[in-house]
Amino acid sequence: MFREFKSIYNLNWIYFFILLIIFWIGEINLYSAAGGSFDPWASNQLIRFLFFLPLFFLVTMLEPKFIYNFAEIFLILVLIGLITTLVFGYTGMGATRWIRIAGFNLQVSEFTKIALVIFMAKYFHKLNAEKTIGLFKSILPLFVSIIFFILVAIQPDLGTAAIILALGLVVIFYAGIKLIYPLLSLGIIFSMSPILWTFLKPYQQNRIQIFLNPDIDPLGKGYHIIQSKIAIGSGGLQGNGFLEGSQSSLDFLPEKETDFVFAIFSEQFGFTGSILLISLFFIMFLIPVFKTYKLTQVFNKIILFVLSFKIFFEFLINISMTIGILPVVGVALPFMSYGGSSLLSNLLICALLLNFMSISEKKRMFS
Amino acid sequence: MEKNKTSEDSIKILNRRSFIIIIVGAILSFIVSIRLFSLQVINYKFYKKKSVENKLSIKLTPPLRGDIYDSKKNLLAGSSSLYEFVVFKNLSKDHFQEIIKLDGLIKLNLNFDEISKQLKKYNEYTGFSLSRASWKQIVEFEKNKFLFNSIKIIESKKRYYPYKNFSQIIGYMGQPTQSPEPYSKGIFHLEKSYEKYLRGIPGKIFNEVNSRGRTIREISIEKSIKGNDLDLTIDLTLQNYAQSQLPLDKKGSIVVISVLDGSILSMNSNPTFDAQIFEDRENNKIKDLLNDGQKPLFNRAFSGFYPPGSVFKPISALVGLQRNLINPQKEVFCKGHSTLGDRNYYCWKKKGHGKVNLKRAIKESCDVYFYELAKKTNIDDIASLSSDLGLYTEYDIGLSNKGKGLVPSKKWKKAFLDESWYQGETLITCIGQGYNQTSPLQLAILYSAILNGGKYPIPKLDKKVPTKFTGKSLNNEHQKIIVNSLNAVVQEPRGTAHKLSISNPEFVKIGGKTGTSQVIRIKESEREDDQYKSKEIEERFKDHSVFVGYAPYDKPKYIASVIIENGGSGSAVAAPIAHKVLDFAYKNNV
Numbered sequence: 001m002f003r004e005f006k007s008i009y010n011l012n013w014i015y016f017f018i019l020l021i022i023f024w025i026g027e028i029n030l031y032s033a034a035g036g037s038f039d040p041w042a043s044n045q046l047i048r049f050l051f052f053l054p055l056f057f058l059v060t061m062l063e064p065k066f067i068y069n070f071a072e073i074f075l076i077l078v079l080i081g082l083i084t085t086l087v088f089g090y091t092g093m094g095a096t097r098w099i100r101i102a103g104f105n106l107q108v109s110e111f112t113k114i115a116l117v118i119f120m121a122k123y124f125h126k127l128n129a130e131k132t133i134g135l136f137k138s139i140l141p142l143f144v145s146i147i148f149f150i151l152v153a154i155q156p157d158l159g160t161a162a163i164i165l166a167l168g169l170v171v172i173f174y175a176g177i178k179l180i181y182p183l184l185s186l187g188i189i190f191s192m193s194p195i196l197w198t199f200l201k202p203y204q205q206n207r208i209q210i211f212l213n214p215d216i217d218p219l220g221k222g223y224h225i226i227q228s229k230i231a232i233g234s235g236g237l238q239g240n241g242f243l244e245g246s247q248s249s250l251d252f253l254p255e256k257e258t259d260f261v262f263a264i265f266s267e268q269f270g271f272t273g274s275i276l277l278i279s280l281f282f283i284m285f286l287i288p289v290f291k292t293y294k295l296t297q298v299f300n301k302i303i304l305f306v307l308s309f310k311i312f313f314e315f316l317i318n319i320s321m322t323i324g325i326l327p328v329v330g331v332a333l334p335f336m337s338y339g340g341s342s343l344l345s346n347l348l349i350c351a352l353l354l355n356f357m358s359i360s361e362k363k364r365m366f367s
Numbered sequence: 368m369e370k371n372k373t374s375e376d377s378i379k380i381l382n383r384r385s386f387i388i389i390i391v392g393a394i395l396s397f398i399v400s401i402r403l404f405s406l407q408v409i410n411y412k413f414y415k416k417k418s419v420e421n422k423l424s425i426k427l428t429p430p431l432r433g434d435i436y437d438s439k440k441n442l443l444a445g446s447s448s449l450y451e452f453v454v455f456k457n458l459s460k461d462h463f464q465e466i467i468k469l470d471g472l473i474k475l476n477l478n479f480d481e482i483s484k485q486l487k488k489y490n491e492y493t494g495f496s497l498s499r500a501s502w503k504q505i506v507e508f509e510k511n512k513f514l515f516n517s518i519k520i521i522e523s524k525k526r527y528y529p530y531k532n533f534s535q536i537i538g539y540m541g542q543p544t545q546s547p548e549p550y551s552k553g554i555f556h557l558e559k560s561y562e563k564y565l566r567g568i569p570g571k572i573f574n575e576v577n578s579r580g581r582t583i584r585e586i587s588i589e590k591s592i593k594g595n596d597l598d599l600t601i602d603l604t605l606q607n608y609a610q611s612q613l614p615l616d617k618k619g620s621i622v623v624i625s626v627l628d629g630s631i632l633s634m635n636s637n638p639t640f641d642a643q644i645f646e647d648r649e650n651n652k653i654k655d656l657l658n659d660g661q662k663p664l665f666n667r668a669f670s671g672f673y674p675p676g677s678v679f680k681p682i683s684a685l686v687g688l689q690r691n692l693i694n695p696q697k698e699v700f701c702k703g704h705s706t707l708g709d710r711n712y713y714c715w716k717k718k719g720h721g722k723v724n725l726k727r728a729i730k731e732s733c734d735v736y737f738y739e740l741a742k743k744t745n746i747d748d749i750a751s752l753s754s755d756l757g758l759y760t761e762y763d764i765g766l767s768n769k770g771k772g773l774v775p776s777k778k779w780k781k782a783f784l785d786e787s788w789y790q791g792e793t794l795i796t797c798i799g800q801g802y803n804q805t806s807p808l809q810l811a812i813l814y815s816a817i818l819n820g821g822k823y824p825i826p827k828l829d830k831k832v833p834t835k836f837t838g839k840s841l842n843n844e845h846q847k848i849i850v851n852s853l854n855a856v857v858q859e860p861r862g863t864a865h866k867l868s869i870s871n872p873e874f875v876k877i878g879g880k881t882g883t884s885q886v887i888r889i890k891e892s893e894r895e896d897d898q899y900k901s902k903e904i905e906e907r908f909k910d911h912s913v914f915v916g917y918a919p920y921d922k923p924k925y926i927a928s929v930i931i932e933n934g935g936s937g938s939a940v941a942a943p944i945a946h947k948v949l950d951f952a953y954k955n956n957v
Contacts, residue, residue: 128377174388176380230421233406233414246422250577271407278396285392292385296378305385309392316395323402 002061010358011060015287019335019350022280023049026261026336028242033257033264036243041257041338048340052347059351064359067352068299071122074115075144081108082151089155097155098341107341109152109160113167113310114349116148120168121302124175128298133177141172158204159329163314170313171306175298211327224260227252228322231263232274239270257338259330262322278319281334285312288353295361304356307349423586424576429550430567431524433594435537435557437603438630438830438957444537444558447527450505453494454518456486457581462517466497469518472511473504494521499647526551526558531641532610535666536601536634536828538767539642556666557597557828560765567594598830600630602957605948612944613637619931620667621944623952624811626923628834629824631764632957633948634808636667670768672804673930676882676937677732677863678915679799681817681849683740684725686752688845692743695725695848705738705794712738712794715883729852730862732881734798741797746788749796750776755839757812757823758805764828772809775802800885810915811928814879817853818923820846854878854920864914864942871943874950878923879916881937884930886910909933914941918949925952 030042038046081099085108089096098105120141127137145168153161173182189196197205214222214229231247234240245267247253256264266274288308292301311334318333320326332342406414435444452469456462463483470477475498482497489495500508500520508520526540538556543549548569553559570591574582609621613635620636640663644652656663665671687693703719704711714720714734720727728736753759753774761771773779775796777788795801805813808826816823821841824834856862856879863881867874886908912934917923927945934940 170388174381174384176377176384227421229406230414230417232403233410234418235407236411236415237408246575247418250422250575250583252421252578266403266407271403274403274407275400278400282392282396286389289385289389293382298377298381301378301381301385305381305388309388312392316392316399319399320395320402323399323406325398325402 001063001066002058003063005061007358008057008061011354012287012291012357015284015350015354015357018280018284018287022277022284023335025265025277025280026333029261029265029268029336030257030338032243032245032268033248033261035249045338045343048343049347052344055344056347056351059348060354060358062355064300064356067118067303067355068122068125071115071118075119078108078112078115079148079151081106082112082148084108086151086155095155095157097157104340107160107339109155109157109164110341110345111348112148112152113160113164114307114345114352116145116164117167117171117306117310118303119144120171120175121299121306124171124302125297125299127175133172133175135178135181138172138177138181141168145169156201156204157330158200159317159331162329163310163317163331166313167306167310170309171302174302174305207329208327211324214324224254224328225324227254228260228263229324231260231267232323235267235270235274237271239266239268239273242268244268258332259318259328259337260322261333261336261338262319265336266322274319278315281312281315285309288357291357295359297361300356300359300361304353308353311346311349422575422577424574424580424582426572426574427549428570428572428591429524430569430591431593432526432550432567433565433596435565435597435599437599437601437606438632439602440598441603443528443530443533443599443601443603445527445529446524449523449525450500450520451523452497452500452504452508452518453521454486454497455494456489456517459517462486465515465517468514469497469508472514473507475504494519496521525646526642527646528642530603530607531643532606532635532639533601534640534642535636535664535669536599536766537642539645541645542648555664556767557599557765559767561597561829565594565597568592599828600625600632600830601634601828602632602952602955604955605952605957606633606635608951609633609948610635610637610639612947614931614934614940617931617934618661618667619929619934619941620671620807621927621929621948622668622808622811623925623927623948624808624815624826625824626815626818626917626926627824629812629815629826630830631808631826631828632925632952634666634668634828636665636669636671638663640664666766666768667930667932668807668928669762669764669766670770670806671930672770672772672806673911673913673932674801674803674884675799675805675810676884676911676913677734677799678810678813678880678882678913678937679803679805680729680732680737680797681853681880682749682753682756682758682813683737683744683797684729684849684852685817685841685845686744686748687725687740688848689752689842690744690748693725693740698722698724699728699736699739701733701735703735705735705742707738707742707791707794710791712791714738725848726852726855729849729880730855730859732856732863737797738794741794742790744793744797746793746796747776747778749793750774750779753813755821756816757838758809760809760812762808762812762826764826766828770806772806773802773804799882807928807930810913811926814853814915814917814926814928817841817846817849818917818926850878853880853917856880857916858920863938864916866938867942867946871946871950874946875918875953876920877916877918877946877949878920879914879942879945881942882913882915883936884911884913886933909935912940913937914945916942916945916949918953925949927952 027042027046030045031038034041085099090098097107123141145165149161149165152164210222214225231253247267248256248264253260253263285308288304292304295301314331314334317331321328332339334346431446434442437443454462454466486495505520538558540551540558541554543551553562571589573586575584575586576582613619618637622634623632625632638661640656701714701720701723703717704713720731720733723733723736759771759774761769780786780788792801796803812826816838822836822838824836857864857867857877912931914937915928917926927949929941929945931940
């Protein structure tokens with residue numbers, strides 16, 4: 001199940017170091033969100049991080065084969081978790097997203113993303129003899145993705161559900177489906193969008209309408225976007241400086257510790273800080289991706305590429321939300337938004353990435 | 368598990384796809400960066416301003432309002448301190464218990480239901496005034512101060528009006544508004560029209576506030592600037608004296624203006640009211656005042672329009688002279704009435720005045736003389752001269768409820784009544800009845816115009832307003848004839864107001880004209896007749912008593928215009944009042 005301990009020296013410590021930097025930026029940000037106080041967010045998040053760290057290293061030491069073999073089990077576990085959430089889940093803010101496990105409120109949908117990617121990586125690994133994948137071979141992963149999309153969407157948590165579906169589609173695309181199918185489905189989705197609109201809940205329609213024009217409800221639902229844009233815009237080129245963000249310290253910014261942490265960051269550190277942060281996440285995305293070019297096993301490649309992409313993708317979605325180019329759908333900023341499930345799932349992903357980056361494919365891996 | 372062979376081509380596809388996804392990711396990052404650049408660099412100023420607006424709260428502090436003085440710097444309206452119990456919701460959760468406690472400790476007789484209703488509307492950081500605090504209550508409160516966390520005594524400024532008989536000139540203030548301006552505004556008369564002048568500039572306290580409006584810290588303070596003081600042309604002593612001369616049981620008014628510069632020296636209207644009750648928020652008294660059938664809020668000297676009666680006759684005479692319709696020496700025989708068509712128009716003197724020339728017609732107020740003149744007169748000439756001499760004109764002296772009254776013309780009747788003009792109406796218009804409507808102030812101005820030879824000074828209440836003349840010059844001869852006749856009304860035997868010079872020979876010698884303004888059409892023959900007084904006529908149908916006089920008659924300086932509603936004949940009621948007030952003004956050289 002576990003590799004030899006000495007393989008820990010093979011881990012990509014540069015990647016781990018970047019992860020630490022980003023987490024620490026997140027800590028500083030939560031500290032300033034609380035008006036220059038570790039309490040309540042920064043300290044809690046640090047405790048979680050330290051608590052999860054053993055698990056993190058445990059995962060880096062897992063045999064890739066173990067992960068390969070248990071791919072379906074992981075998927076079934078999250079499926080059970082999601083159904084449990086729907087039946088016994090803990091309801092907050094109008095949605096049933098959490099279940100209580102061992103004293104923690106766990107958001108199973110976060111882990112669904114990982115399990116789904118592992119499952120699909122295995123599926124396509126088994127098909128790897130074929131050059132390009134036809135529609136028929138893509139039906140099962142697509143179906144599984146849609147099942148999980150629906151299970152999360154009815155919580156309702158459209159943001160996470162959309163990410164799950166998007167990751168499923170990215171895997172299928174990356175694995176080499178004929179280009180005609182993604183292009184065709186994009187066309188269909190565009191033409192169907194008016195019908196899809198009617199399936200959305202009123203509050204979801206509302207969010208999209210407000211995204212398109214926040215000024216229709218400046219003190220109500222549009223308030224988030226307007227205040228977030230003011231915070232970011234007032235940061236300017238250099239930023240207002242550490243702890244100098246008035247939008248944050250005077251509480252004009254709602255949900256500043258979760259979905260809108262980027263606004264806090266950008267208000268303090270400005271355009272310069274924002275670009276540095278984007279660059280950091282982009283580098284973090286590329287390090288595992290470069291490794292994929294050295295690998296030939298489809299399973300390894302998909303795990304490394306898609307999970308690395310997942311973190312960067314969520315990062316982009318989140319900041320697009322805060323700067324008003326995407327509707328507010330509730331996607332956390334990896335390692336920076338306050339919240340245990342998101343932190344844990346992203347740490348697990350990074351552990352998996354470190355694990356798979358240290359693979360040398362001299363021997364046949366999965367048999 | 369079967370061994371899986373990886374084909375080279377398949378790996379190439381994966382690497383190519385990975386490249387596409389990286390490119391897409393890079394493009395998305397670039398779009399995000401462009402957007403950030405637009406927000407943070409291009410539109411930085413816009414968002415910075417928004418951010419500052421978010422956190423800055425500007426609290427206005429009320430400025431001290433300018434004082435109002437009479438012409439000799441006696442204070443007519445000033446500011447005084449007002450202490451109130453004010454509750455701040457944010458200071459204690461138990462603020463409502465504290466209010467009840469306060470009411471128990473100091474008997475304030477608060478209406479808790481009303482207070483709890485009002486309190487809900489207030490921001491937690493804005494104080495809500497519970498009640499005024501007297502010195503005794505303040506002392507009692509201070510002794511038990513430790514019991515109250517949310518209640519404080521706050522000093523504010525209120526308007527202070529020392530004299531009741533200025534309310535119809537100065538007006539009053541409205542209730543203070545919550546926001547954005549924390550002070551009350553004048554809503555009536557001079558307080559209203561001089562609002563900007565008197566108000567001053569509010570001070571500003573710049574506070575940094577959080578999203579719930581709570582002050583985090585004070586950034587800077589700009590002090591408030593007191594409003595300008597206003598000096599009136601009114602003379603306090605004359606105003607008070609004139610008020611004392613108005614009969615308490617009658618509605619009426621008296622206005623005194625200066626012939627020389629149009630200054631309004633006093634302006635009284637009875638009944639009057641106390642503007643202080645608005646400042647003291649004595650709601651029951653305010654309610655009574657607003658519902659009072661006597662209409663004390665109504666300034667009768669300025670906004671009361673009545674038929675002028677015989678005081679109008681000089682205009683008719685002037686039209687006759689200007690149009691060459693009469694020879695002032697030529698006599699007309701008054702047999703008590705005049706006939707037009709099949710209708711008789713009666714003189715107030717039933718048995719007739721006999722032979723009357725112009726001077727006698729004015730002196731003895733012979734109606735028949737003017738009926739005969741009216742038969743030859745065009746009503747539009749009357750209307751036009753009336754306007755030239757200050758009637759049918761709106762005066763902007765800063766008082767509310769402006770009006771121009773009415774002097775009828777053919778055009779007016781067509782437009783408003785859709786009827787053509789009858790010559791019979793010219794007859795009654797020429798003696799100041801009919802559609803004629805003038806205010807006491809307008810009548811004073813009319814006489815000022817006549818005494819000034821046509822061009823008269825525009826009336827004013829504000830001492831700073833420069834004297835300005837308006838109107839058209841009269842023929843010198845004509846003016847002399849009229850003024851002579853008006854002097855004769857008081858100074859010569861058989862003048863309708865000759866009684867004045869007999870009963871009070873020590874008073875300043877005046878000229879003037881009596882008038883009796885009809886409320887209903889009592890038979891013409893009964894007007895100004897002594898037997899009229901003995902008639903049992905219901906009070907409210909009695910005629911208004913009118914007199915316009917000036918003093919001294921040989922070198923006029925003051926004009927007094929008096930109306931006593933339902934007072935009866937002009938000579939009996941209004942004239943003696945005017946004489947006393949003119950004498951007072953003259954002797955005191957106001």
